[in-house]
Amino acid sequence: MAELALDKPRAPRRPAARRSNFELYSWLFMRLSGMALVVLVLGHLFIMNILDGGVHRINWGFVAGRWASPFWQFWDLSMLWLAQLHGGNGLRTVIDDYARKDSTRFWLKMLLYVSMVLILALGTFVIFTFDPQMDMRD
Amino acid sequence: MSTSTTSDKPTSVWGSHESQPPVPDGAVSVTVKLLRFNPEVDSEPHWQSFEVPALPTDRVLNLLHYVKWYLDGTLTFRRSCAHGICGSDAMQINGINRLACKVLIKDLLAKKGKPTTITLAPIKGLPVNKDLLVDMEPFFEAFRAVKPYLITYGNEPTRERIQSAADRERFDDTTKCILCACCTSSCPVYWNDGSYFGPAAIVNAHRFIFDSRDEGAEERLDILNDAEGVWRCRTTFNCTDACPRGIEVTKAIQEVKRALLFKRV
Numbered sequence: 001m002a003e004l005a006l007d008k009p010r011a012p013r014r015p016a017a018r019r020s021n022f023e024l025y026s027w028l029f030m031r032l033s034g035m036a037l038v039v040l041v042l043g044h045l046f047i048m049n050i051l052d053g054g055v056h057r058i059n060w061g062f063v064a065g066r067w068a069s070p071f072w073q074f075w076d077l078s079m080l081w082l083a084q085l086h087g088g089n090g091l092r093t094v095i096d097d098y099a100r101k102d103s104t105r106f107w108l109k110m111l112l113y114v115s116m117v118l119i120l121a122l123g124t125f126v127i128f129t130f131d132p133q134m135d136m137r138d
Numbered sequence: 139m140s141t142s143t144t145s146d147k148p149t150s151v152w153g154s155h156e157s158q159p160p161v162p163d164g165a166v167s168v169t170v171k172l173l174r175f176n177p178e179v180d181s182e183p184h185w186q187s188f189e190v191p192a193l194p195t196d197r198v199l200n201l202l203h204y205v206k207w208y209l210d211g212t213l214t215f216r217r218s219c220a221h222g223i224c225g226s227d228a229m230q231i232n233g234i235n236r237l238a239c240k241v242l243i244k245d246l247l248a249k250k251g252k253p254t255t256i257t258l259a260p261i262k263g264l265p266v267n268k269d270l271l272v273d274m275e276p277f278f279e280a281f282r283a284v285k286p287y288l289i290t291y292g293n294e295p296t297r298e299r300i301q302s303a304a305d306r307e308r309f310d311d312t313t314k315c316i317l318c319a320c321c322t323s324s325c326p327v328y329w330n331d332g333s334y335f336g337p338a339a340i341v342n343a344h345r346f347i348f349d350s351r352d353e354g355a356e357e358r359l360d361i362l363n364d365a366e367g368v369w370r371c372r373t374t375f376n377c378t379d380a381c382p383r384g385i386e387v388t389k390a391i392q393e394v395k396r397a398l399l400f401k402r403v
């Protein structure tokens with residue numbers, strides 16, 4: 001029988017229970033990080049785009065000045081990590097929902113996880129090793 | 139959607155057939171557009187339309203009976219009680235999951251006497267056996283997986299298991315389920331993910347988890363805590379909209395989530 005749009009065969013057998021709280025914690029994380037991100041991102045947008053002069057005053061010196069303070073370093077770091085994990089976890093569920101084959105699902109998730117690790121590592125690296133003196137050179 | 143070339147034309151019935159019953163006073167002609175599929179001949183489902191006389195007080199099920207009894211006996215659908223109790227005749231009526239025996243024609247008639255077309259298709263996400271008849275086994279498999287029966291340990295009481303009115307109230311809403319699958323087959327997560335339990339199974343787990351006489355809450359919560367359990371739910375409320383029994387399905391799911399979160403029933 002040809003495969004129909006309406007009769008995607010359901011999984012015949014239920015996979016054995018994993019007995020882990022992972023889905024519970026990731027669900028909880030989405031709620032908590034979401035709430036934190038509302039404050040962090042809106043605050044970020046407000047400072048960057050609206051407060052005295054908005055985007056026009058942003059230059060090397062401005063960024064250097066901000067990251068000289070541990071407070072803003074922490075702000076940007078939490079924004080980076082929370083947004084990355086929040087978005088990554090969201091995409092994980094989207095892949096779970098829409099990938100039809102197990103192999104597609106596996107490779108899409110690998111791609112997702114690798115890009116998440118790269119972005120997190122690069123971002124964290126920049127925040128911690130940013131050298132404000134670099135602009136003196138040219 | 140694909141359309142078959144010959145059968146898409148409405149089959150006119152007005153006075154054309156002797157075995158048809160007389161058209162009652164006040165009847166209007168409506169076009170019933172059915173998604174048909176016969177696994178023995180068709181490779182794909184196709185739409186077929188019938189002209190059927192209907193009273194505004196008729197139900198969609200009456201239209202199906204008319205087609206089956208007087209126009210095309212090969213039409214296949216499930217129904218039993220015809221009164222919204224057995225949960226047999228869930229289908230997509232104008233794209234919305236409903237019981238054919240509970241939807242009145244007057245609520246589907248086009249405004250100002252314009253011609254009315256009513257589309258009927260099988261519920262989504264379950265394999266179609268024929269026409270409107272779907273294989274319910276995956277649905278019942280998920281239902282059985284949540285252990286929808288009383289679990290107790292220790293000695294049986296000599297008489298009945300007593301419960302206060304307030305304790306009974308706790309799960310009253312979810313006792314109303316008739317296992318029609320309107321909710322589960324309206325759930326976008328269920329359409330896409332083969333092994334999500336689906337709202338109906340969670341509703342029926344809820345019915346026992348929050349029953350003070352039952353002692354299996356922990357087992358069931360464990361099952362629903364898994365990757366394919368309640369955390370897959372996106373709170374889109376499709377299921378609550380679809381339920382013909384008016385059960386607050388999404389709320390029940392949220393209560394199970396809360397029980398898991400705070401380890402308290």
Ligand code: SF4
Nearest residue numbers: 325371372374375377
């Ligand atoms: S609320 Fe949850 S269970 Fe109900 S239809 Fe939406 S995702 Fe499915």
Ligand code: SF4
Nearest residue numbers: 315316318319321381
């Ligand atoms: S919860 Fe409602 S829609 Fe779902 S199976 Fe039960 S009666 Fe049908």
Ligand code: FES
Nearest residue numbers: 219220224225239
């Ligand atoms: S026929 Fe029993 S619910 Fe509709």
